[in-house]
Amino acid sequence: MITFEGVTKxxxxxxxxxDDLHLTVPTGNTTVLVGSSGSGKTTAxxxxxxxxEPTGGRITIDGQDVRGQDPPVxxxxxxxxxxxxxxxxxxxxxxxxxxVPRLLGWSKSxxxxxxxxxxxxxxxxxxxxRRYPHQLSGGQQQRVGVARALAADPPVLLMDEPFxxxxxxxxxxLQDELLRLQAELHKTIVFVTHDIDEAVKLGDSIAVLRxxxxxxxxxxxxxxxxxxxxxxxxxxxxxxxxxxxxxxFPARHLRLRTDVIVTADxxxxxxxxxxxxxxxxxxxxxxxxxxxxGWVSADALDAAEGRRRLDSLELVGYGHVFTVSTDxxxxxxxxxxxxxxxxxxxxxxxxxxxxxxxxxxxxxxxxSVGGDDEPPARDRAAAAGGAHE
Amino acid sequence: xxEAAAGAADHPLWxxxxxxxxxxxxxxxxxxxxxxxxxxxxSLASIAIGLAAAVPLGLLSxxxxxxxxxxxxxxxTLYAVPSLALFFLLLPYTAFSPWTAxxxxxxxxxxxxxxxxxxxxxxxPDHVRQAAVAMGFGPLRRLLLVELPVAxxxxxxxxxxxxxxxxxxxxxxxxxxxxxLGGLIxxxxxxxxxxxxxxxxxxxxxxxxxxxxxxxxxxxxxTPWARRDARPGRRRRRAADRAARAATAPRPAxxxxxxxx
Numbered sequence: 316m317i318t319f320e321g322v323t324k325x326x327x328x329x330x331x332x333x334d335d336l337h338l339t340v341p342t343g344n345t346t347v348l349v350g351s352s353g354s355g356k357t358t359a360x361x362x363x364x365x366x367x368e369p370t371g372g373r374i375t376i377d378g379q380d381v382r383g384q385d386p387p388v389x390x391x392x393x394x395x396x397x398x399x400x401x402x403x404x405x406x407x408x409x410x411x412x413x414x415v416p417r418l419l420g421w422s423k424s425x426x427x428x429x430x431x432x433x434x435x436x437x438x439x440x441x442x443x444x445r446r447y448p449h450q451l452s453g454g455q456q457q458r459v460g461v462a463r464a465l466a467a468d469p470p471v472l473l474m475d476e477p478f479x480x481x482x483x484x485x486x487x488x489l490q491d492e493l494l495r496l497q498a499e500l501h502k503t504i505v506f507v508t509h510d511i512d513e514a515v516k517l518g519d520s521i522a523v524l525r526x527x528x529x530x531x532x533x534x535x536x537x538x539x540x541x542x543x544x545x546x547x548x549x550x551x552x553x554x555x556x557x558x559x560x561x562x563x564f565p566a567r568h569l570r571l572r573t574d575v576i577v578t579a580d581x582x583x584x585x586x587x588x589x590x591x592x593x594x595x596x597x598x599x600x601x602x603x604x605x606x607x608x609g610w611v612s613a614d615a616l617d618a619a620e621g622r623r624r625l626d627s628l629e630l631v632g633y634g635h636v637f638t639v640s641t642d643x644x645x646x647x648x649x650x651x652x653x654x655x656x657x658x659x660x661x662x663x664x665x666x667x668x669x670x671x672x673x674x675x676x677x678x679x680x681x682x683s684v685g686g687d688d689e690p691p692a693r694d695r696a697a698a699a700g701g702a703h704e
Numbered sequence: 705x706x707e708a709a710a711g712a713a714d715h716p717l718w719x720x721x722x723x724x725x726x727x728x729x730x731x732x733x734x735x736x737x738x739x740x741x742x743x744x745x746x747s748l749a750s751i752a753i754g755l756a757a758a759v760p761l762g763l764l765s766x767x768x769x770x771x772x773x774x775x776x777x778x779x780x781t782l783y784a785v786p787s788l789a790l791f792f793l794l795l796p797y798t799a800f801s802p803w804t805a806x807x808x809x810x811x812x813x814x815x816x817x818x819x820x821x822x823x824x825x826x827x828x829p830d831h832v833r834q835a836a837v838a839m840g841f842g843p844l845r846r847l848l849l850v851e852l853p854v855a856x857x858x859x860x861x862x863x864x865x866x867x868x869x870x871x872x873x874x875x876x877x878x879x880x881x882x883x884x885l886g887g888l889i890x891x892x893x894x895x896x897x898x899x900x901x902x903x904x905x906x907x908x909x910x911x912x913x914x915x916x917x918x919x920x921x922x923x924x925x926x927t928p929w930a931r932r933d934a935r936p937g938r939r940r941r942r943a944a945d946r947a948a949r950a951a952t953a954p955r956p957a958x959x960x961x962x963x964x965x
Contacts, residue, residue: 366834386840388840390838390839397831402835403835403850405850405853405854405927418845
């Protein structure tokens with residue numbers, strides 16, 4: 316556990332970077348410090364490993380004041396991932412990763428073995444070990460940066476906007492990778508970013524800092540999106556927070572319709588009759604293995620010759636699908652909005668169709684999880700039982 | 705033999721070349737060989753001493769920025785003092801020992817080496833330096849294991865310029881009897897005899913080329929990481945990167961929620 320107890324950093328010219336910060340970072344969790352530039356988030360991070368010394372208050376790691384240790388020794392026990400990776404250009408990837416173990420006096424062979432383990436852990440090929448950083452892509456460099464930070468297996472990991480210098484696709488991949496690693500390693504991570512989406516995706520809790528280095532709010536991501544403490548936090552998390560909050564609600568409670576599903580070997584006549592009976596403008600065609608083939612409109616069925624098999628007709632693409640058991644309402648909404656038929660296809664883990672949901676039904680589900688003042692689904696039982704405003 | 709070839713053979717330059725070659729070969733053991741050795745020794749000693757002085761001066765100038773402007777002005781001023789004057793100024797102290805040549809030449813290299821050491825160290829990217837601090841390097845280890853190695857290509861670039869300049873300048877010291885190959889040149893002019901002059905110039909230039917080439921090889925050996933030439937496989941690697949990216953493409957939604965209780 317890392318605690319900030321009234322920590323202040325004031326520079327000699329009077330600028331206050333961090334102002335009386337009280338914050339607890341629980342062990343094994345990811346805490347994200349988020350804020351615009353000038354909010355002191357990087358300064359706060361760097362005070363943990365004494366790259367910046369506070370002018371007031373104190374920081375402890377598991378009860379030990381960080382000022383009790385010689386800075387270089389302290390830093391070797393804390394992993395650090397810097398923006399742009401900060402790899403040493405004159406050292407191979409393996410030697411970069413082995414940096415802290417070597418500083419700690421490990422033997423060359425032990426450090427080397429460890430470097431190869433970590434290379435694998437962060438998803439790089441063994442042949443990358445002998446390359447130099449400039450021979451890697453930005454995303455690969457950042458992976459090496461993470462591997463280097465983890466090399467001596469420190470309990471605490473500090474990450475200073477580690478993914479901000481790579482393109483959005485690579486960034487999303489690295490974020491997923493970090494979530495996977497953290498699920499395995501349970502490090503105490505302090506992560507700095509200016510990107511609220513990144514904070515929501517990665518954080519177990521989020522601390523929003525306002526300019527001048529004052530703490531605006533600390534909360535879990537869903538709580539932050541649901542109940543911003545004030546106008547500053549609200550504007551910072553963005554006015555589309557309602558939609559983004561849907562990420563925290565599972566799609567599996569959606570009522571999926573199976574009656575609109577027809578198989579490819581049925582005829583246009585049969586399907587047309589079904590569509591008329593249901594009053595549905597679209598039917599979903601699946602193959603014999605119940606995998607989605609596409610949408611067929613009631614109009615197209617009426618126009619087609621009654622004996623034709625459905626798979627001989629022109630189908631409208633089904634677009635994105637969402638996985639019912641693991642995806643969120645946001646993914647389902649996204650799939651519906653992007654579908655030409657205005658309906659989202661829900662699939663099981665093996666890709667077979669579980670059912671379809673129309674935007675209107677999705678709307679009802681979204682409405683039922685509530686306006687901004689309602690707590691998320693997982694807290695609903697508690698709220699129903701009592702005094703939640 | 706054709707008329708044109710005969711004309712070329714009659715050309716005065718051709719005559720000089722043949723005469724110089726013959727003279728140089730005949731006098732290889734004395735004085736050409738020893739003078740070449742002396743030239744090499746004087747140059748090497750000057751550059752080595754210059755480098756040994758430039759590195760600490762450069763480090764101080766980077767550590768204490770306010771020192772750099774006076775240091776730079778100082779070494780540039782020294783560079784502006786005519787070499788001849790410096791040789792004669794030193795004569796009372798060092799007499800005709802090699803130091804009379806070496807000390808001024810070493811001082812001259814500072815004007816090239818100090819700015820290169822400073823530039824080399826200041827162009828170490830900030831994120832690299834920060835990372836070194838964050839990994840737990842103490843100041844000395846950071847300097848020796850990170851900053852100086854990363855600065856090496858720029859320092860060696862300075863060394864190449866300094867070595868060529870020094871090798872050409874050694875000849876001037878022949879005026880105080882210490883010039884290496886410069887001795888051949890003054891001797892030739894005194895006797896109104898072209899061959900030693902030509903031999904002195906050619907060997908001096910070849911020595912400069914050799915020193916420069918040696919430093920290029922040294923740089924390639926010491927800084928394999930700085931080679932950015934495209935190698936086969938680079939294109940393949942890029943394609944592999946793209947494939948890897950595609951494989952880790954994100955899904956539209958954020959983190960997935962846990963099971964509701």
